[in-house]
Amino acid sequence: VINPQSAPEDPLSEMVTKEEELLASVEQQRQRQGTAAARDLCAYEERMVLLSDRLELARVELAEATERINSIYRTRLYRYSRHLRAFYFRNRTAKLEVEAEKTDEEVWSREPELPYALWVETYDTLTDADRSNLAHRVAQLSEPPLISVLLPVFNTPEPYLTAAIESVRGQIYPHWELCIADDCSSDPALAQRLEALAREEPRIKFTRRETNGHISAASNSALALASGSWIACLDHDDVLAETALAHFALEIARTPGLGALYSDEDKISETGERSDPFFKPDFDPLLLLGQNYLCHLTVLRRDLVLEVGGYREGYEGSQDWDLALRVTEKLAANQVSHIARVLYHWRIHSGSTASALTAKSYAAGAGTRAVADHLARCGAVAEVVPLEAWGWNRVKWSVPDPAPLVSIVIPTRDGKYLTSCIESIRRHTTYPNYEIVVVDNGSTGREVLEFLRLNESTINVVRDEGPFNFSAINNNAVALSGGDVICLLNDDTEIISPDWLEEMVGQLSRTSVGAVGAKLYYDSGLVQHAGAVLGIQGVAGHALRLSERQSVAYQGRTQLPRQFGAVTGACMVIRREAWDEAGGLDSVNLPVAFNDIDLCMKLRAAGWQVVWTPFAELTHHESVSRGPDTEGERALRFGREILYMKQRWGVALRSDSTYNPNLTLTHEDLSLAWPPRNLVIE
Amino acid sequence: LWIVITRLAPDDPEFASPLQAELERVRTQRIQAEQRRQAESVGNMDALLEAEEDQFALARELHETRLELAEAFALMEAIRRTKFHRVTTKLRSLYFRRSADKGGELLPGSS
Numbered sequence: 001v002i003n004p005q006s007a008p009e010d011p012l013s014e015m016v017t018k019e020e021e022l023l024a025s026v027e028q029q030r031q032r033q034g035t036a037a038a039r040d041l042c043a044y045e046e047r048m049v050l051l052s053d054r055l056e057l058a059r060v061e062l063a064e065a066t067e068r069i070n071s072i073y074r075t076r077l078y079r080y081s082r083h084l085r086a087f088y089f090r091n092r093t094a095k096l097e098v099e100a101e102k103t104d105e106e107v108w109s110r111e112p113e114l115p116y117a118l119w120v121e122t123y124d125t126l127t128d129a130d131r132s133n134l135a136h137r138v139a140q141l142s143e144p145p146l147i148s149v150l151l152p153v154f155n156t157p158e159p160y161l162t163a164a165i166e167s168v169r170g171q172i173y174p175h176w177e178l179c180i181a182d183d184c185s186s187d188p189a190l191a192q193r194l195e196a197l198a199r200e201e202p203r204i205k206f207t208r209r210e211t212n213g214h215i216s217a218a219s220n221s222a223l224a225l226a227s228g229s230w231i232a233c234l235d236h237d238d239v240l241a242e243t244a245l246a247h248f249a250l251e252i253a254r255t256p257g258l259g260a261l262y263s264d265e266d267k268i269s270e271t272g273e274r275s276d277p278f279f280k281p282d283f284d285p286l287l288l289l290g291q292n293y294l295c296h297l298t299v300l301r302r303d304l305v306l307e308v309g310g311y312r313e314g315y316e317g318s319q320d321w322d323l324a325l326r327v328t329e330k331l332a333a334n335q336v337s338h339i340a341r342v343l344y345h346w347r348i349h350s351g352s353t354a355s356a357l358t359a360k361s362y363a364a365g366a367g368t369r370a371v372a373d374h375l376a377r378c379g380a381v382a383e384v385v386p387l388e389a390w391g392w393n394r395v396k397w398s399v400p401d402p403a404p405l406v407s408i409v410i411p412t413r414d415g416k417y418l419t420s421c422i423e424s425i426r427r428h429t430t431y432p433n434y435e436i437v438v439v440d441n442g443s444t445g446r447e448v449l450e451f452l453r454l455n456e457s458t459i460n461v462v463r464d465e466g467p468f469n470f471s472a473i474n475n476n477a478v479a480l481s482g483g484d485v486i487c488l489l490n491d492d493t494e495i496i497s498p499d500w501l502e503e504m505v506g507q508l509s510r511t512s513v514g515a516v517g518a519k520l521y522y523d524s525g526l527v528q529h530a531g532a533v534l535g536i537q538g539v540a541g542h543a544l545r546l547s548e549r550q551s552v553a554y555q556g557r558t559q560l561p562r563q564f565g566a567v568t569g570a571c572m573v574i575r576r577e578a579w580d581e582a583g584g585l586d587s588v589n590l591p592v593a594f595n596d597i598d599l600c601m602k603l604r605a606a607g608w609q610v611v612w613t614p615f616a617e618l619t620h621h622e623s624v625s626r627g628p629d630t631e632g633e634r635a636l637r638f639g640r641e642i643l644y645m646k647q648r649w650g651v652a653l654r655s656d657s658t659y660n661p662n663l664t665l666t667h668e669d670l671s672l673a674w675p676p677r678n679l680v681i682e
Numbered sequence: 683l684w685i686v687i688t689r690l691a692p693d694d695p696e697f698a699s700p701l702q703a704e705l706e707r708v709r710t711q712r713i714q715a716e717q718r719r720q721a722e723s724v725g726n727m728d729a730l731l732e733a734e735e736d737q738f739a740l741a742r743e744l745h746e747t748r749l750e751l752a753e754a755f756a757l758m759e760a761i762r763r764t765k766f767h768r769v770t771t772k773l774r775s776l777y778f779r780r781s782a783d784k785g786g787e788l789l790p791g792s793s
Contacts, residue, residue, distance in 0.1 A: 012701040012702065012705060013701065015705055016701060016704050016705045016708055019705060019708040019709050019712055020708055022712050023708060023711055023712040023715055026712060026715045026716050026719055027715055029719060030715065030718065030719040030722060033719070033722065033723055033726060034722060034726065037726035037727075037729065037730060040730060041729065041730065041733060044730075044733045044734070044737060045733075047737060048733075048736070048737055048740060051737065051740045051741055051744055052740065054744055055740065055743055055744040055747060058744060058747040058748050058751055059747055061751055062747055062750055062751045062754060065751060065754035065755060065758065066754060068754075068758060069754060069757060069758060069761075072758075072761060077770070077773075077774060081766075081770075115745060118741065118744065118745055118748075119741075122741065538727070538728075538731060643724065646723065646724045646727055646728075647720040647721075647723065647724055650720070650723035650724075650727070651723065651726075651727070653727065654727060654730070664734075664738075665731065665734065666731070666734060666735055666738060673734070674734065674737050674738040674741045675734065675737050677730075
């Protein structure tokens with residue numbers, strides 16, 4: 001029964017209440033982002049002070065050293081003996097230079113001043129206050145998880161084994177147990193030492209295998225000793241960071257429902273110098289098919305490990321990859337957490353896979369089999385092709401049968417490369433079912449018009465006489481096209497890989513994938529696009545732009561398919577369903593720039609994955625048709641588009657989960673971030 | 683919902699108007715707050731980016747200063763290792779004993 005007196009009140013009151021709730025939510029969001037930014041800036045400032053102090057110290061030392069050198073030059077003996085020295089030591093300068101070079105090398109080998117060393121010194125060196133803060137946080141955990149560290153050993157050099165064990169014993173987090181399994185080492189003294197260690201420290205358990213069973217069997221022996229709810233596997237010559245288990249425990253407590261966690265890692269030399277950090281993206285199942293990027297340190301729920309049967313024999317060398325695949329396929333992506341901190345140091349020495357894959361050549365074959373098994377278990381129609389040079393895999397996803405129609409949409413206005421673009425598609429493309437839609441945005445050149453007229457029987461030509469608005473032009477063309485799959489393609493591109501469309505549509509065949517990007521090269525052959533990272537220079541930038549075609553920089557970042565925050569619209573394949581859901585490109589706010597980035601962000605916000613593949617290769621004569629956006633009205637428009645992106649996406653632009661907070665947002669080279677964006681421990 | 687409101691509101695203007703006014707007021711507040719949030723978000727991002735650029739520059743300066751320092755030490759070491767320096771050690775020690783010019787003593791290991 002509706003009370004007539006209250007009827008008018010209800011809808012209006014509801015709206016007022018809703019508006020008030022929205023207002024409160026906006027205010028909360030505003031305060032949260034303000035607090036977060038202030039907190040980050042404070043942390044930055046602390047490091048600025050630290051760096052400034054060190055700079056001051058270095059300057060003082062440099063001034064002193066310079067003064068010493070000058071004082072040598074000023075000595076009377078030095079001055080008076082100039083001619084004498086010139087006479088007796090005619091080749092003095094050469095000798096000095098040679099000796100100086102030698103000395104230089106010695107100085108470097110004694111005190112390497114490489115940027116990563118400085119980064120570690122500045123951002124990854126614990127103070128007593130850091131230790132006590134972390135210990136305090138850990139002590140506050142109501143149910144601290146017991147973490148069993150598995151340590152299979154076999155003929156391990158004593159210093160490395162001691163370092164590995166001591167790195168566990170030195171953990172800030174106290175709730176651990178170390179499960180050591182000796183795989184029947186030839187030196188009995190090693191087992192005796194470990195037995196003695198187990199007697200001395202109750203948290204250390206030890207077993208010795210009767211026969212040598214290799215790494216999987218030995219890991220299972222260690223696993224059998226474990227009683228913790230979580231397991232972590234430590235290689236017998238590697239080292240855990242002092243904070244490793246504390247960070248894992250805090251993350252486990254903070255995020256209920258996790259099944260697996262992993263951290264970033266770096267290498268450690270025989271003399272303990274750290275190098276070659278690997279800052280990873282958040283969990284990316286696609287990348288995990290190409291390489292075991294989780295590797296170290298991975299922490300897994302023990303019940304899940306037992307459920308899948310532990311480590312499999314026959315996969316030695318990639319047993320951890322195989323286990324990671326079998327565990328993670330039982331989890332949702334949000335049940336796998338990434339701790340973006342270097343918590344594991346991988347020893348480089350002559351026999352470790354850290355130094356070269358060939359050191360354990362059997363690892364690569366086992367990795368390929370592990371991935372093939374995983375795909376079979378998941379019912380995926382795909383083929384695994386080993387990339388032998390690097391020990392990685394390429395997964396070739398099958399195109400659905402029948403192959404969906406792909407509408408290749410190419411906007412142009414007197415495109416200088418339009419003819420070669422379309423001819424390269426026709427000449428190279430092996431994909432069986434595609435249509436080309438050219439949107440002519442007011443071409444006047446006779447050559448282009450003639451080309452379009454002559455090819456009108458095989459190309460759908462759409463006339464769009466409006467002002468240049470890349471988003472609107474594409475949106476209109478897509479609306480007129482008929483494909484279930486859309487391919488946005490710039491008119492200044494040329495196809496290189498014949499199976500580019502098979503590869504891109506194949507990637508799209510997985511239902512979670514909304515859009516796929518390609519690998520683009522400049523005319524010089526250097527990489528123009530290998531995925532876009534959000535936040536670089538404010539909005540987005542091309543990862544590893546200008547790297548070599550075959551570069552394996554950053555753990556093969558430009559050689560393996562993976563998820564990205566965004567991919568360029570210069571060549572983007574997108575499923576129509578996803579396009580419609582995202583509403584296409586934003587023609588109102590982003591008529592020219594960043595509309596592709598915005599589209600990808602909308603797709604990801606709606607739950608679609610955005611994927612990039614290096615196996616679809618094109619040349620991109622970038623911005624040849626339009627020129628750069630650095631002057632006049634174009635610069636103004638570009639500025640507006642940047643502002644819009646920042647306003648619309650805010651902090652999302654600074655937290656690309658496919659990137660890493662320890663990597664820079666000021667350059668495209670994936671160099672270190674100064675400072676990292678995770679200084680504040682959550 | 684809006685149609686219902688607009689149809690019902692005139693039936694009871696005395697009651698509806700204050701609520702409508704309230705609605706407008708809160709809505710305006712909300713829009714302004716959102717604009718403020720967006721502006722602050724941009725400001726925060728720019729401030730962070732600027733701070734990162736500053737810190738990167740400072741770190742680079744520190745790195746370069748340390749490189750210069752290493753070069754200076756290398757030069758001193760190289761001078762110390764020259765034959766001239768070695769063969770004149772005795773001469774210099776005698777000379778410096780009688781002279782206020784202590785320059786030669788500044789070299790590590792020169793005495």
